[in-house]
Amino acid sequence: MGIDPRVAGAQRYSVDLERPGMLHAAFVRSPHPHARVLAVDASGVPSDCVTLLPDDVQDLHLYGCQVRDEPVLTPLARHAGDIVAAVAAPTAEAAKAAARLLDVRYEELPAVFDPVQAVSPGTPLIHPDGALSAGEAVSIGVRPLAGTNVCHRFRLVHGDLTAGFGEADVVVQQAFRTPGAAHAPMEPHAAVAEWEDGRLTIWTGTQTPFNLRGDLAVAFGLEEERVRIIAIPMGGSFGAKTFVRHEAPLAALARKAGRPVKVVLDRTEEFVTLNRHPSVIRVRLGAKRDGTLVAKELDCWVDTGAYADCGPGVATKLGYAGVGPYRIPHVRVDALAIYTNLPPNGAFRGYGAMQSIWASERTMDVLAERLEMSPLELRRKNLLRDGDVFATGEVMHDVQFERCLQAAADAVDYERDPRGKGLCVLLKGMQTPSRAAISVERAGVGYVIRSAACEMGQGVRRSLQLMGAQMLGCEPGQIDVPEPDTDTSPFDTRTTSSRSTHMMGRALEVAVRDLRASGGERGYGEVHNEGGLDPDTGQGVASTHWHQGAAAAHVTVDEETGKLTIEHLHGVAYAGRVVNREGAELQNEGSMIMGLGTALFEAIEFADGQVTNANLSDYNLPAIGDLPKRFTHELIEREGAEVHGLGETVLPPVPAAIGNALFSLGLELHELPMSAERVLAAVDARDARAAAADSAPEARVPVAVDGQGLSG
Amino acid sequence: MGGGTAVEWLAPSSLEEALALRAERGGDTTVVAGGSFLAILMNQGFVAPTSLLSLGKVQELRGIDVVDGELRLGAMVSHRAVERDPVIRRDWPVLSRAFGLVASPRVRNQATVGGVLADADYASDPPAVLCAVNARAVLRSPRGVRQVAIDELILGFYETCIAEDELLTEVRVPAALGPAVYRKFRSRSSEDRPCVAVAAARSAGRLRVVVGACAEVPQHYPDVCAEGADGPIDDAVAREIGAVYAKRMAPLSDSRGSAEYRRRVVAVEVRRAVEMVGADGAGNGAGREGAGGEE
Known part of the structure; x- marks a missing residue:
């Protein structure tokens, strides 16, 4: 093996992406934690920039991995940092400068910042119209409490x-x-979005390529096959790069620009992203x-x-x-x-x-x-x-x-x-439940293993090479593990919850058996874990x-x-x-x-x-x-x-x-x-307890501390 | 970098040229030393200078010299250089130690002696220790040269007495005649800035105790310190000095600790610092430095 590309500086991350004719995006974020967007004036933005305004997303839908409650651009800012508009420009600096020239007028609304307070009577509702359950991508039935800020109640009896x-x-x-x-991964969120013939391709650091594909298909009203996610290795994630983050407004901006658009969030934006x-x-x-x-x-x-x-x-x-x-x-x-x-x-x-x-x-x-x-x-x-x-x-x-x-x-x-x-x-x-699939193909000197298991520094590629080498009887270096691509990688639920080595390892055993049984050229393996909890x-x-x-x-x-x-x-x-x-x-x-x-x-x-x-x-x-x-x-x-x-x-x-x-x-x-x-x-x-006990040895100071203002 | 417009980058290669540019441009251009602090401000959009005057190429500002027993540190000397220089380690070990406790090696390679004083950030380590050892900052302009003590230099949050045509070119530290310690109390990570910083020095019978990171400017109460003038300082005196510092100070609150918490820690850390420098007599040139020096 040569030097690890991460050590040699050769590893390409999503921050390094380049596409021909690419523009750079900056997001316009609400400074208010809860405010209605009244008007957006883009007249001060230079003419070589493309702006994405509320009118541009009228045809798009709410999305969300478990509850469909998130708009591509929000007409109602629900947190300080919520994205209300976006700008694309020839350089990242120009985009940031142009974003500052966009004039947004807001009507501020009362806000709530504590979860216990948010469920007390009379608290302003953050999603007053409720939201639809996403259904498919969800492993749990979602139980919102109507007329409250509770988007899900889980009970176990x-x-x-x-x-x-x-x-x-x-x-x-x-x-x-x-x-x-x-989460503070070293690499911030970054991506490039590009449209061609009504088909969206996104290169992004993500742990959830298939969820991202499904959710963006919902948002843009497309068949899932019209969305392609190429999951670039991440410079750390720890859960930060799951589901739809910066990708939705970026894709909408690229659609309007008619050109590829890239975004790299800065560290401050990371703190309002997830x-x-x-x-x-x-x-x-x-x-x-x-x-x-x-x-x-x-x-x-x-x-x-x-x-x-x-x-x-x-x-x-x-x-x-x-x-x-x-x-x-x-x-x-x-x-x-x-x-x-x-x-x-x-x-x-x-x-x-x-x-x-x-x-x-x-x-x-x-x-x-x-x-x-x-x-x-x-x-x-x-x-x-x-x-x-x-x-x-x-x-x-x-x-x-x-x-x-x-x-x-x-x-x-x-x-x-x-x-x-x-x-x-x-x-x-x-x-749980979850599904993992993997394919193995014979290549020149070894094998290619394709899966949607995403590399974020946890070493899933290495694990697949080691397990594959043992099962296939070759050296780990003879196994190529390309980056996940929803067009070519078999389906996987997602790279989360410490499941990849376990699930992919089992799927790989099935795939290798299939390869042996069918002539040694290609094999496919899939495992399902059934289950889930009744939310009530x-x-x-x-x-x-x-x-x-x-x-x-x-x-x-x-x-x-x-x-x-x-x-x-x-x-x-x-x-x-x-x-x-x-x-x-x-x-x-x-x-x-x-x-x-x-x-x-x-x-x-x-x-x-x-x-x-x-x-x-x-x-x-x-x-x-x-x-x-x-x-x-x-x-x-x-x-x-x-x-x-x-x-x-x-x-x-x-x-x-x-x-x-x-x-x-x-x-x-x-x-x-x-x-x-x-x-x-x-x-x-x-x-203080000891002193009280000394002065009144019979009086026991209670140990238990109740939560402040909690109501059951 | 802020904005889509190019930022002017002035990079004089001599002190004379730098002073001339500074005098000519004054407040129109922002002086950059190591840039470790300015870059954070710019990245966060707190400042958006249109012109930067970099001292990076001015070799005259990189010297570490001893003249007549006095240490002279050029403004562009890095924290790392102060930490590692063999002469400073031997004769002013408290400075090596204090500068060596700043952030991480990556930051210390970049941050400079002049920069940290000119920034006048209340949460930096060096101002308190430099104040305790009676250091002076040299300010130059075409009008002339002046020397100011650290507590004259730093006037408030990010505010100094440096005039618009002046550059801070050097820091001078008198010969160390007695023990000195720097105690950096961190309430969070080892790479964090101090929650409470205490520098104490005894020299020729005089005790100086300076508390940093707790208020707009380093806090120093000479009348309280006078108690420890002669002879060994016993524990009761050290405790009393700590208590008075804590009582007299009006500490600030930030994410490293509330005002009330800081007051508690000041009493403890001042006492510990005084005990450390007070243990071995009046410090009349015997041992140059106290042992420990950090928590």
């Missing part, structure tokens, strides 16, 4: 909650918050005196921002992941995906799991304290084992939670001394394949300033069978580092709906100097096991492991990030 809490000797209730976060869902989660957990869990109730307010995007799916996954990998006979989950006037929130490495795992696993340690039990023992006692039934009704198989948890505990020597240490164990699902009961098949993992943290605190030092962080992912060891280890490390940022300092800050830290100086990402003193992880394997996805497994447990380590020191954190300032406030609160 298992057993009898009232009876369950009736059996409990101890009940704890806690409320938690998580903020929005930026972020992670802020959430408020209330957990009630009941147990017998011996630690047997009997009942759990989760209420989740999930802020999906101005448009639903995949918020319904995130609320669903957040909802069932929050149950945790435990045997609990009585469970109720109520998760609302809620519109607010913040930028849209969508897929983010972990897809909602982090938010509810943070809340649920922190609550486990609060319960353990109330029971005067070791948090490790409490978890061990209740973990799901092979053959157990999960709250969704699924019978669990290949269950490795106890191994993962024990490995994490052992890494930090938890059983010898748990002080300053915290644990987290998690269950997380994979996109949460019963069904959440995931055909479970991601299982754990983390342990050891922290020390400067109690005068609240500054945390992570002495040791250990992550554990169940891998089943490792395909690409180096790649798998890098996924663990990357997930843990992202988890550290989430735990310690990442938060998008808003003032009246405006992002106030939309740059990488004010918004901090973890740097190499932020790694824990000891930073370790492991991949758990099992002889004969299938390949398990692991691209995000050890991100969600990191905040809870650190939060529980603080809790072992008496420091109660309920909100992310666990900034030094919040830790210092927790030190003050602990000392």
